[in-house]
Amino acid sequence: MNLAQFPTESIWLAGAGIFLLGILIGVVFSRVPGRNLRLLHALFRILTWPVRRIGLLGRTARTVRGVRNVAVSGGASVSILERKTEIERAIFLQRAGLEAAGGVVGLDEDQIRDLEQKSKDLEDAYIVTSKGFLYDRIFVAPSYTPSWVEDGLAPHVVERFAHEADGFFNGQVDLNANAGALYEENDGAHTIYMFGKSDLAAYNLIDKTRKTVNENALKLIVSFLACILTAFGVVLFATKASTASIFVLAAAAGLMALSAFAYKNMQEHSIRSLGKFMTLYVGYISDHFREAAGKAKSVHVGVEKDAAVLSARAQVWNKTMVWTAFRSFFIETFLRNQLYQIRRNSEYYRLFSDFMIVATPIAVALGHYLGAYDIAAYASGTGYAVAFGAAFLVVFYVLLVRMRVITAELDLQDWRGFDTLRLGEKMDEVVGKYVEEIGYWKQRFDR
Numbered sequence: 001m002n003l004a005q006f007p008t009e010s011i012w013l014a015g016a017g018i019f020l021l022g023i024l025i026g027v028v029f030s031r032v033p034g035r036n037l038r039l040l041h042a043l044f045r046i047l048t049w050p051v052r053r054i055g056l057l058g059r060t061a062r063t064v065r066g067v068r069n070v071a072v073s074g075g076a077s078v079s080i081l082e083r084k085t086e087i088e089r090a091i092f093l094q095r096a097g098l099e100a101a102g103g104v105v106g107l108d109e110d111q112i113r114d115l116e117q118k119s120k121d122l123e124d125a126y127i128v129t130s131k132g133f134l135y136d137r138i139f140v141a142p143s144y145t146p147s148w149v150e151d152g153l154a155p156h157v158v159e160r161f162a163h164e165a166d167g168f169f170n171g172q173v174d175l176n177a178n179a180g181a182l183y184e185e186n187d188g189a190h191t192i193y194m195f196g197k198s199d200l201a202a203y204n205l206i207d208k209t210r211k212t213v214n215e216n217a218l219k220l221i222v223s224f225l226a227c228i229l230t231a232f233g234v235v236l237f238a239t240k241a242s243t244a245s246i247f248v249l250a251a252a253a254g255l256m257a258l259s260a261f262a263y264k265n266m267q268e269h270s271i272r273s274l275g276k277f278m279t280l281y282v283g284y285i286s287d288h289f290r291e292a293a294g295k296a297k298s299v300h301v302g303v304e305k306d307a308a309v310l311s312a313r314a315q316v317w318n319k320t321m322v323w324t325a326f327r328s329f330f331i332e333t334f335l336r337n338q339l340y341q342i343r344r345n346s347e348y349y350r351l352f353s354d355f356m357i358v359a360t361p362i363a364v365a366l367g368h369y370l371g372a373y374d375i376a377a378y379a380s381g382t383g384y385a386v387a388f389g390a391a392f393l394v395v396f397y398v399l400l401v402r403m404r405v406i407t408a409e410l411d412l413q414d415w416r417g418f419d420t421l422r423l424g425e426k427m428d429e430v431v432g433k434y435v436e437e438i439g440y441w442k443q444r445f446d447r
Contacts, residue, residue: 085181086182086185087192090188090193095196095204126143132262136215138208145284165322184341191333195326199330203331205277209273210338228394228397231249245386246385249389257396257400285331286328286416286417289426293321297433299314325426329418
């Protein structure tokens with residue numbers, strides 16, 4: 001094909017369209033998980049090779065590479081853990097009993113693969129990903145909740161809580177973060193490093209649900225685009241302005257409606273399953289908190305007279321009470337983090353699909369202008385009906401994508417969450433009780 005046969009303005013118009021499409025793709029996919037970062041970096045280096053040769057983009061190339069997390073700074077483990085997002089990496093390290101920084105260096109590739117397989121086997125026993133024709137859903141077995149969470153504040157549980165509370169309240173804030181990852185990934189991973197030893201089950205399930213919900217949203221967008229673009233292509237190049245075109249557009253609308261119905265059904269199942277688990281899990285934490293608060297207020301009750309023993313009990317129960325409330329707070333904060341990612345990613349998918357829908361009539365007009373086909377041939381007979389059907393399909397798409405994608409979110413519902421614990425009031429009650437006892441005995445002795 002000789003470009004000289006096309007008008008100059010047409011070539012400039014096509015070039016501008018390609019440029020705008022490149023900008024949109026860059027906006028949508030520039031913030032991607034770490035597993036895709038290497039591919040984008042390779043494409044970036046290929047496309048910018050001539051410019052980098054003259055030294056203009058060296059700094060940009062180094063920025064795209066990002067900074068590797070300290071936790072994966074050793075040997076063969078890097079190639080495996082770099083394929084994970086920051087949250088996935090944090091979950092893996094906590095499940096393996098490793099700390100956030102430097103703990104992976106001593107593991108070889110076989111050991112990491114063995115830990116990954118054990119983690120997968122454990123999750124498959126409790127978290128079932130049910131695959132439908134197009135969409136997936138998450139189902140959580142009730143036994144997924146750790147047994148020690150259901151046991152209440154047994155002596156071994158209290159000892160564990162006190163130890164982990166010491167680690168949290170006396171811990172240092174880690175100022176290091178992976179500059180090549182999203183902020184919310186770094187923030188979520190930091191939360192898991194703080195509370196993963198106690199609440200890893202909740203964090204893992206929330207993250208898996210978020211990934212399933214977002215993957216379904218992406219599949220929905222792709223299915224909509226496939227239906228619309230295929231229908232337009234068939235109408236333009238096969239059925240022309242005939243009665244068959246109306247049936248093609250109607251079939252595309254029917255497939256989109258069916259896809260949206262299946263999407264809504266699977267998303268609701270996943271969200272409902274997560275909601276039931278969170279209601280149960282946060283409820284257990286609430287029970288722990290109320291039991292610890294009651295013990296903290298009644299330390300002085302009983303026959304124990306040793307001041308050192310009473311002081312140690314008061315310290316343990318007061319610390320456990322406050323730390324338990326923090327567990328609930330950070331679980332809900334992590335959930336907020338994941339809900340933001342669901343909405344943000346879904347908006348990116350919708351933005352990309354909207355651009356494709358807007359670009360379709362522009363491409364059709366450009367094809368007519370370049371002489372690929374004659375739009376005027378559609379302006380008679382059933383051509384008006386076909387144009388109306390195409391407009392209806394686009395409007396139908398807008399209604400579906402607005403109603404079915406962005407609503408994929410969770411609410412606190414009736415959870416006994418952090419706001420119901422009334423931590424400030426409980427702390428006042430505990431401290432007030434101790435001060436009342438001190439005041440009472442001071443008055444007795446002053447007499």
